[in-house]
Amino acid sequence: MTTPxxxxxxxxxxAITSRTAAEPAAPRLAAGEPKGAARKGVPSALRPDPHPADGRYPVAWLxxxxxxxxxxxxxxxxxxCGWNRSAIGHAQVAALIEAHTAHRDTCPLRHPQEGRAAA
Structure with missing residues (x-):
């Protein structure tokens, strides 16, 4: 039985009427792709990092x-370090700001303990 x-x-x-092997597509160049030396593997000039790292990184967020x-x-x-708190309302937000500031002084990531105190 055939379909109408x-x-x-x-x-x-x-509709496809015959089955043939697919032909590989020709390689296309992206818009704005460099030609010549850059395609042949010539190293490009790298600019220095405009923001050199100074060893600091964020630990806590408010x-x-x-x-x-x-x-x-x-x-x-x-x-x-695992400190996660949230607050809703004027009084609770003010208390959380104070707690966040106090946590900065006691955070184990900001002030690592050494020696016997660490054990």
């Missing part, structure tokens, strides 16, 4: 946001 033949709709590709219509502030304090 339908007219081809606009935008659809024609994010404060205020809802536009309810005027209810929210805050979140996170540290890589």
């Amino acid at each position: 033949r339908r007219p081809r709709l606009e935008g659809q590709p024609p 994010s404060i946001a205020s809802q536009r219509y309810s005027h209810m502030p929210t805050a979140a304090s996170q540290c890589q």
Whole structure:
């Protein structure tokens, strides 16, 4: 039993009638791809890093946001040592800011212990 033949709709590709092996596509160059020396493996000139590392990196974050219509502030304090706190409301956000500041003085990542105190 064969299916009835339908007219081809606009935008659809024609049906494949024969099976042949696919031919490899010709390589295309991307827009703006360099030609000549750069394609042949000639090293390009590298500029120095505009922001050299000085050994510092962020350890703790304090994010404060205020809802536009309810005027209810929210805050979140996170540290890589595992300190994760959040607060909603004016009084709790103020307390979280103080706790985040106090955590900076006691954080084990900022002040690693040495010797017998570490054990």
